[in-house]
Amino acid sequence: MLYFVARRLVSALSVVLVTLIATFALFFIAPTDPAAAICGDRNCTQERYNEIKKNLNLDQPKVQQFAEYTAGIFAGRTFETSGVIQDCNAPCLGYSFKNDRPVTQMIKDRLPVTVSLVAGYAVLVLTIGVFVGSMAAKRRGTLGDRALMSSTLILSSVPYYIVALMISLYFTILYPILPRGGYTPLTDNAGKWFAGLLTPWLVLGIYNCTAYARYSRGSMVETLSEDYIRTARAKGLSDRKVTYKHALRSGMIPVITIFGLDVAGSLAGAIFTERIFDLPGLGNLVLQSLETYDLPVIMGTVLVASVVLVAMNFIVDVAYSLIDPRVRLS
Amino acid sequence: MSIGSPDSTVGIEDHPASAEPERAKGVAHGKSPTRIAMDRLRKDKVAIVCATIVVLFILVAVFAPLLVKLEGADIGTFNPDLVDAYGFPVNGPTPAHWFGVEPKTGRDNFARWVYGARPSLIIAFIATVSGTVIGVVMGLLAGFLGGWVDRIISWVIDFVLSLPYLLFAIAMVPIVEQLRGGSFNLTPAEQAQIRFFVLIFVLSFFGWAGLARIIRGEVLSLREREFVLAAKAIGVPTRQVLFKELLPNLVAPIVISASLALPAYVTAEAGLSFLGVGLIEPVPSWGQTIATATNWFKADPIYLWLPVLGITILVLALALLGDAVRDAFDPKTRR
Numbered sequence: 001m002l003y004f005v006a007r008r009l010v011s012a013l014s015v016v017l018v019t020l021i022a023t024f025a026l027f028f029i030a031p032t033d034p035a036a037a038i039c040g041d042r043n044c045t046q047e048r049y050n051e052i053k054k055n056l057n058l059d060q061p062k063v064q065q066f067a068e069y070t071a072g073i074f075a076g077r078t079f080e081t082s083g084v085i086q087d088c089n090a091p092c093l094g095y096s097f098k099n100d101r102p103v104t105q106m107i108k109d110r111l112p113v114t115v116s117l118v119a120g121y122a123v124l125v126l127t128i129g130v131f132v133g134s135m136a137a138k139r140r141g142t143l144g145d146r147a148l149m150s151s152t153l154i155l156s157s158v159p160y161y162i163v164a165l166m167i168s169l170y171f172t173i174l175y176p177i178l179p180r181g182g183y184t185p186l187t188d189n190a191g192k193w194f195a196g197l198l199t200p201w202l203v204l205g206i207y208n209c210t211a212y213a214r215y216s217r218g219s220m221v222e223t224l225s226e227d228y229i230r231t232a233r234a235k236g237l238s239d240r241k242v243t244y245k246h247a248l249r250s251g252m253i254p255v256i257t258i259f260g261l262d263v264a265g266s267l268a269g270a271i272f273t274e275r276i277f278d279l280p281g282l283g284n285l286v287l288q289s290l291e292t293y294d295l296p297v298i299m300g301t302v303l304v305a306s307v308v309l310v311a312m313n314f315i316v317d318v319a320y321s322l323i324d325p326r327v328r329l330s
Numbered sequence: 331m332s333i334g335s336p337d338s339t340v341g342i343e344d345h346p347a348s349a350e351p352e353r354a355k356g357v358a359h360g361k362s363p364t365r366i367a368m369d370r371l372r373k374d375k376v377a378i379v380c381a382t383i384v385v386l387f388i389l390v391a392v393f394a395p396l397l398v399k400l401e402g403a404d405i406g407t408f409n410p411d412l413v414d415a416y417g418f419p420v421n422g423p424t425p426a427h428w429f430g431v432e433p434k435t436g437r438d439n440f441a442r443w444v445y446g447a448r449p450s451l452i453i454a455f456i457a458t459v460s461g462t463v464i465g466v467v468m469g470l471l472a473g474f475l476g477g478w479v480d481r482i483i484s485w486v487i488d489f490v491l492s493l494p495y496l497l498f499a500i501a502m503v504p505i506v507e508q509l510r511g512g513s514f515n516l517t518p519a520e521q522a523q524i525r526f527f528v529l530i531f532v533l534s535f536f537g538w539a540g541l542a543r544i545i546r547g548e549v550l551s552l553r554e555r556e557f558v559l560a561a562k563a564i565g566v567p568t569r570q571v572l573f574k575e576l577l578p579n580l581v582a583p584i585v586i587s588a589s590l591a592l593p594a595y596v597t598a599e600a601g602l603s604f605l606g607v608g609l610i611e612p613v614p615s616w617g618q619t620i621a622t623a624t625n626w627f628k629a630d631p632i633y634l635w636l637p638v639l640g641i642t643i644l645v646l647a648l649a650l651l652g653d654a655v656r657d658a659f660d661p662k663t664r665r
Contacts, residue, residue: 015489015492018489019489023501026501026505027505030505031508033508037504037508153650153653154646157650159597159641159645161604162638162642165620165638169624169627174628265494268494268497271500272604272605275605286500287605287606290500290503290504295504298497298504302494302497302498302501305494306493306497309492309494310492
């Protein structure tokens with residue numbers, strides 16, 4: 001077990017290290033003039049350009065720049081802009097010369113939005129998906145089961161952003177049946193927070209629960225045909241107890257695995273939802289930064305998202321190996 | 331001629347151990363798995379309908395200039411006389427403009443829609459082909475050679491699969507533009523062209539890994555089979571074992587993966603263009619039109635619904651077709 005965890009940890013850390021190098025290479029080695037890229041084309045003065053160049057030590061060797069960047073993540077560093085020295089505390093992911101703020105701060109500001117969105121989505125998708133899936137598995141082969149499964153296939157084949165956009169335009173703006181998307185901090189006004197996130201949650205949850213319904217149906221169908229379920233039935237346990245206490249427990253293992261990766265992926269990939277429902281989360285931050293060519297922000301977000309994904313991958317793998325010992329052998 | 335040189339296997343090539351037996355005409359014979367799958371597909375009504383729709387879209391894309399000529403408009407002409415002072419189109423569909431004109435610019439909607447089918451299909455097809463080729467080659471090499479080659483390729487697969495691809499796609503755009511002289515110094519046409527290649531690159535870069543992992547697993551079990559051992563024993567060169575012996579046995583996973591990749595790439599291309607990361611003016615693209623049309627959807631619904639229906643129907647048809655293909659090729663559903 002320990003050997004398995006250690007091996008997975010080394011592999012996860014190697015992925016993080018290479019991602020760090022890759023993002024650094026993408027933003028500091030690939031562009032012919034990184035300072036110009038960071039400064040942007042519009043409104044870039046010569047002074048600003050020189051300042052960026054000096055701040056990031058761009059005339060030093062690339063290896064030294066990389067070392068400084070990495071050191072900044074662990075120990076923090078300082079930047080000098082317009083004559084003022086700005087602290088960039090650890091984990092320092094760079095400095096946005098466009099907004100005159102450390103990237104870490106900007107990401108921290110946006111994080112509650114994305115986390116709120118993903119948390120509500122996670123609750124919704126898991127409950128609806130698993131419930132629908134296990135209902136379908138119990139009634140396998142009936143008309144209801146088949147109708148449900150083919151409708152989930154059709155819904156999940158329509159691109160997500162089309163569904164979200166149409167619901168947003170027609171049901172929150174033209175015919176306001178659902179509350180319009182928006183973000184109010186939970187600590188400011190819990191009711192407004194909930195109302196603004198309700199539609200995005202519903203859209204994201206209902207669209208994605210189709211996949212969960214399929215997974216849990218497949219897994220439950222398999223579990224329900226196992227011997228121990230027959231034993232439980234033979235003992236005279238109630239149908240409800242057999243399904244929800246005996247079968248659901250082991251049937252949910254593969255679903256939870258997918259769930260873990262999906263939540264991590266949503267943290268990095270809720271871009272469409274955030275754009276369509278006007279939520280100022282991480283995804284919107286990246287899109288806004290693209291419009292203004294604020295490269296350090298894009299770089300920082302990519303790095304954070306990659307690390308979250310790798311960490312989640314690792315946690316899911318270890319958790320899975322705890323539940324199912326066969327995994328450790330491979 | 332020494333044993334093991336390519337020439338010594340000329341005869342073997344014609345009778346590979348894995349292939350179906352030679353058929354005599356009129357004699358009952360076994361069918362190859364691909365044949366069985368194709369037969370089942372032909373009987374599947376949903377598959378036929380979806381395939382027809384996909385072919386229609388391809389025809390629209392191929393004959394876009396002809397269709398537009400038939401209508402009598404073109405994609406680039408601005409018609410400021412057809413929109414009012416606020417940019418709203420003056421009249422709806424007319425014989426000269428079948429689906430009306432764009433708000434603000436007054437360009438022809440039908441022409442933009444017809445030409446919009448092109449980038450979607452071209453990018454999706456190129457990305458699918460290149461992603462599939464890379465995935466198959468990598469999977470074959472990793473599975474067959476084993477050892478450190480396998481370890482490196484498997485690590486790269488894990489690495490690619492653990493990256494957030496949407497974010498990387500967004501990050502690639504400014505970098506590539508900067509490499510070509512900065513977005514400020516590029517003409518819109520040049521910028522649009524760069525975006526086109528960035529899209530293909532990003533989609534194939536993130537698309538090959540999943541297939542490579544599947545192929546690797548299949549090859550791991552296939553390489554221990556007798557026909558591969560036999561081929562190796564008589565000195566068939568590695569390249570030939572890989573592509574002449576193993577590859578024909580991998581048709582099913584390859585076809586399935588490609589049929590699932592196509593709708594995913596059409597979706598991704600339009601989605602990235604919708605976000606402003608993909609194709610940009612002057613190249614007409616559905617995703618980009620949807621993004622603009624959301625500002626006009628109350629006054630000019632047709633402008634929004636054209637690309638929305640285009641993408642939805644195309645992706646739905648491709649996805650259901652892919653599902654039918656998967657069913658047809660899956661030995662577990664064999665009747």
